[in-house]
Amino acid sequence: MSVYWNRRARGLSPYVPGEQPRDRKLIKLNTNEHPYPPSPKVAEAITAVLAEGAERLRRYPDPACTELREAVARRYGVGPEQVFAGNGSDEILAFVFGAFFEGAPEPSAASAKPDAEPVLFPDITYSFYPVYAKLWDIPFCAVPLAEDFYLHAEDYCVPSCGVILPNPNAPTGRALAVRELLPLLSYQLENRRIVVIDEAYAAFGAESLIPCVNEYPNLLTVHTLSKSASLAGLRVGFAIGNENLIEGLCRIRDSFNSYTVDRLAQAGAAAALSDTAYYDGVNRQVAATRDRVSAALTGMGFIVIPSAANFIFVRSPDMAGADFFARLRERGILVRHFNKPRIADFLRISIGTGGEMDALLEECKELI
Numbered sequence: 021m022s023v024y025w026n027r028r029a030r031g032l033s034p035y036v037p038g039e040q041p042r043d044r045k046l047i048k049l050n051t052n053e054h055p056y057p058p059s060p061k062v063a064e065a066i067t068a069v070l071a072e073g074a075e076r077l078r079r080y081p082d083p084a085c086t087e088l089r090e091a092v093a094r095r096y097g098v099g100p101e102q103v104f105a106g107n108g109s110d111e112i113l114a115f116v117f118g119a120f121f122e123g124a125p126e127p128s129a130a131s132a133k134p135d136a137e138p139v140l141f142p143d144i145t146y147s148f149y150p151v152y153a154k155l156w157d158i159p160f161c162a163v164p165l166a167e168d169f170y171l172h173a174e175d176y177c178v179p180s181c182g183v184i185l186p187n188p189n190a191p192t193g194r195a196l197a198v199r200e201l202l203p204l205l206s207y208q209l210e211n212r213r214i215v216v217i218d219e220a221y222a223a224f225g226a227e228s229l230i231p232c233v234n235e236y237p238n239l240l241t242v243h244t245l246s247k248s249a250s251l252a253g254l255r256v257g258f259a260i261g262n263e264n265l266i267e268g269l270c271r272i273r274d275s276f277n278s279y280t281v282d283r284l285a286q287a288g289a290a291a292a293l294s295d296t297a298y299y300d301g302v303n304r305q306v307a308a309t310r311d312r313v314s315a316a317l318t319g320m321g322f323i324v325i326p327s328a329a330n331f332i333f334v335r336s337p338d339m340a341g342a343d344f345f346a347r348l349r350e351r352g353i354l355v356r357h358f359n360k361p362r363i364a365d366f367l368r369i370s371i372g373t374g375g376e377m378d379a380l381l382e383e384c385k386e387l388i
């Protein structure tokens with residue numbers, strides 16, 4: 021706490037990212053990074069920019085990320101005007117809260133309604149959502165998931181200033197089919213409210229809502245290259261939706277920083293998007309490892325939530341979550357524990373290489 025912080029800085033409760041240990045001997049299964057390298061085309065594209073000489077870095081990058089947005093548009097069969105690119109999807113999510121969800125009215129405002137409508141998201145979900153809501157002073161309502169962490173989309177068919185949810189959800193890994201989400205999109209469309217679907221993990225086994233963006237002008241899908249394109253270090257994400265939604269995001273970005281995606285990142289990301297054959301292969305491999313590890317852990321007596329993502333959410337039959345976490349760490353395996361109501365006994369375990377997951381299974385067998 022500092023006397024120089026303003027009320028906003030004092031009131032924040034910042035997101036705490038998973039640890040990036042310096043100790044390279046740890047098997048790192050805590051931040052959902054991809055176990056396999058990015059497409060070789062990424063390094064080629066970045067090297068090509070550098071080979072053009074320092075001249076290329078002397079200039080600002082294209083603020084509109086035109087080539088990158090065209091690569092997204094080609095890959096997903098949409099128009100470039102339906103695409104927004106950002107510095108990781110976290111930045112895009114921050115802009116989403118700023119552009120589309122209504123802040124609380126000033127208490128003194130004459131027209132203030134007593135209860136501002138909240139933005140809706142699940143009680144167990146990506147923990148950055150409440151952080152952004154507080155940053156922008158937006159009231160929110162954390163809608164409880166069912167006992168088995170199933171998300172009932174009809175729970176979100178209530179008055180609100182908008183809805184945001186990940187599909188698959190994080191950290192549970194559970195996914196909904198598109199048909200389960202369409203009634204929610206329709207309800208909120210009638211009420212002129214936006215529905216934002218965070219598809220950070222969709223490439224590992226969930227249906228994407230991208231094909232619905234033309235039919236639902238209130239739908240925005242948000243994507244990242246960090247997980248499914250093995251590019252967490254490059255910091256690139258994108259959003260797809262109606263042109264007017266994209267313009268809303270641009271208005272926030274251009275009131276903040278016009279050049280959020282650097283020249284090397286734009287080139288590398290566009291190259292990654294063009295190499296679908298490579299990524300289909302490695303992502304299928306991650307999904308196969310996930311299913312094998314889930315079955316093995318279930319066989320040993322662990323509770324494993326059915327996952328469509330590149331991580332699993334696991335509870336030990338006899339160890340508290342904090343214990344389970346500490347004992348895996350002692351054995352050189354780093355996973356993620358959220359010390360929060362309802363999920364304190366679960367660990368989120370990212371899917372690593374086959375060899376890393378064999379080591380995990382070995383340790384789990386000894387612990388049980």
Ligand SMILES: *Cc1c(COP(=O)(O)O)cnc(C)c1O
Pocket residue numbers: 107108109110111146186190218220243244245246247252255256257
């Ligand atoms: C990892 C993650 C993101 C953020 O990804 P970046 O593009 O690396 O900022 C967004 N949403 C969810 C649900 C995630 O798990």
